[in-house]
Amino acid sequence: MGGNPFETSLKTLHEAAEIGHINPEVVRLLEQPKRQFEFTIPVRMDDGHLEVFQAFRVHYCDALGQVKNGVRVVPNMDMDTAKALGFWMTIKHAVGGIPAGGGKGGIKADPSKLSRREYEALIRGFIRNLPMKGAWVDVPGADIGTHGRTQAWMLDELESIQGFHSPAAINDKPVEANGTELSREATGHGAFYVTREVLKDLGWEGSKTFALQGFGNVGRVASELLQQAGHKLVAVSDIFGGIANPDGIDVFELGKYADSHGGSVKGFPGCKEITTPEVLETECDFLLPAAVQSVIHEGNADRIKAKLIMECANGPVTPEGEKILYAKGVTIIPDVLTNCGSAIVCSFERTQGLTDQYWDRETVRAKLEERIVKSYHEVAMVAKELNINYRDAAWVGALKKIEKAMVLRGWVWE
Numbered sequence: 001m002g003g004n005p006f007e008t009s010l011k012t013l014h015e016a017a018e019i020g021h022i023n024p025e026v027v028r029l030l031e032q033p034k035r036q037f038e039f040t041i042p043v044r045m046d047d048g049h050l051e052v053f054q055a056f057r058v059h060y061c062d063a064l065g066q067v068k069n070g071v072r073v074v075p076n077m078d079m080d081t082a083k084a085l086g087f088w089m090t091i092k093h094a095v096g097g098i099p100a101g102g103g104k105g106g107i108k109a110d111p112s113k114l115s116r117r118e119y120e121a122l123i124r125g126f127i128r129n130l131p132m133k134g135a136w137v138d139v140p141g142a143d144i145g146t147h148g149r150t151q152a153w154m155l156d157e158l159e160s161i162q163g164f165h166s167p168a169a170i171n172d173k174p175v176e177a178n179g180t181e182l183s184r185e186a187t188g189h190g191a192f193y194v195t196r197e198v199l200k201d202l203g204w205e206g207s208k209t210f211a212l213q214g215f216g217n218v219g220r221v222a223s224e225l226l227q228q229a230g231h232k233l234v235a236v237s238d239i240f241g242g243i244a245n246p247d248g249i250d251v252f253e254l255g256k257y258a259d260s261h262g263g264s265v266k267g268f269p270g271c272k273e274i275t276t277p278e279v280l281e282t283e284c285d286f287l288l289p290a291a292v293q294s295v296i297h298e299g300n301a302d303r304i305k306a307k308l309i310m311e312c313a314n315g316p317v318t319p320e321g322e323k324i325l326y327a328k329g330v331t332i333i334p335d336v337l338t339n340c341g342s343a344i345v346c347s348f349e350r351t352q353g354l355t356d357q358y359w360d361r362e363t364v365r366a367k368l369e370e371r372i373v374k375s376y377h378e379v380a381m382v383a384k385e386l387n388i389n390y391r392d393a394a395w396v397g398a399l400k401k402i403e404k405a406m407v408l409r410g411w412v413w414e
């Protein structure tokens with residue numbers, strides 16, 4: 001997201017609302033969060049001084065259910081970021097058929113500068129000071145700067161406050177702390193299932209070539225599944241650099257190599273070295289940007305050779321880049337659909353906590369596949385019916401679901 005991320009979200013809202021003829025009262029309600037909290041977390045640091053951290057939490061919209069999603073701990077965290085991400089989560093949940101609203105928040109802090117004790121005190125302080133919490137209100141998950149361990153601290157703090165167990169109130173917990181199977185791999189799996197369906201719909205049969213930016217959690221899992229399905233990775237990059245081989249790169253061997261080379265793909269034998277941005281311009285059938293936002297823009301869009309882009313990262317294609325790509329006939333499957341796998345599995349995590357029934361990995365995988373494939377077909381149908389691109393279709397479909405809930409609840413009049 002370039003510029004102010006919240007303003008960018010509002011622009012997308014207004015464009016999609018116009019295309020979908022969304023009730024103006026719905027748009028009016030979605031122009032700001034339903035609730036937003038800014039609070040402080042005092043932490044006694046190891047050297048004895050008191051540090052006061054700023055924290056944020058947004059309940060953007062809860063028309064479809066209690067809000068849920070990530071807590072980001074980064075030095076530049078602010079309310080606009082929380083609002084923009086909370087809004088995105090509202091749309092993503094609606095796209096993914098998840099009965100939840102969008103929430104997001106975070107703490108302005110650099111985890112790498114905190115001792116383990118300080119970090120734990122900060123995370124526990126977030127839960128203690130969070131004004132509204134619990135499985136039926138707001139379910140915090142992990143994001144940048146938070147992970148399974150922090151989520152287990154959150155759970156422990158919440159349960160200590162409440163005096164009873166509450167596994168459905170915190171997401172992204174390790175399996176051993178009442179978490180769900182497939183939590184880490186959910187987004188990569190989801191991206192694979194959506195890609196598989198898109199390829200079928202495009203009539204692209206047989207083995208295809210693809211390039212990948214970002215060999216992290218999402219990119220690695222998705223590319224492993226794509227290779228197993230017979231497709232060929234021809235270029236991949238990470239923050240350190242990239243590699244290419246038109247004959248194909250074995251994803252599993254590459255994974256082993258990255259594990260023993262500081263997580264990087266750079267230097268993998270038998271490949272030509274390329275730069276990180278060059279991977280995007282590789283000759284291939286489809287492209288998976290799975291690293292960071294705004295990597296495809298007006299400066300490089302005309303050099304993209306792939307005919308299909310699966311947005312695994314959030315916002316990898318800028319609106320200016322998108323226009324150029326559409327003019328070239330490129331199909332773009334938007335982030336809110338391609339990467340909603342972890343949001344879906346988080347919702348399963350809450351369901352398992354509520355019912356005290358913990359599913360095995362295959363059950364979670366099969367339910368994720370069923371849900372995300374259905375979401376893709378819903379988006380594809382709107383795109384076909386209204387003759388619009390997939391991003392607009394995803395947003396229009398999501399806004400229509402939210403509109404319906406708001407009308408039924410009596411928040412707006414039809």
Ligand code: NAD
Pocket residue numbers: 186187213214215216217218219237238239240276290291292293312313314339340342
């Ligand atoms: P990750 O940290 O595991 O991996 C990120 C990868 O991108 C690494 O290989 C890293 O080296 C590379 N990278 C980082 N900065 C880069 C840059 N400037 N240029 C090129 N490569 C760069 O992250 P992840 O969990 O795989 O997430 C990838 C993207 O997907 C992020 O944008 C994230 O916000 C988004 N996303 C992730 C999830 C999830 O469940 N993990 C869910 C939704 C969206």
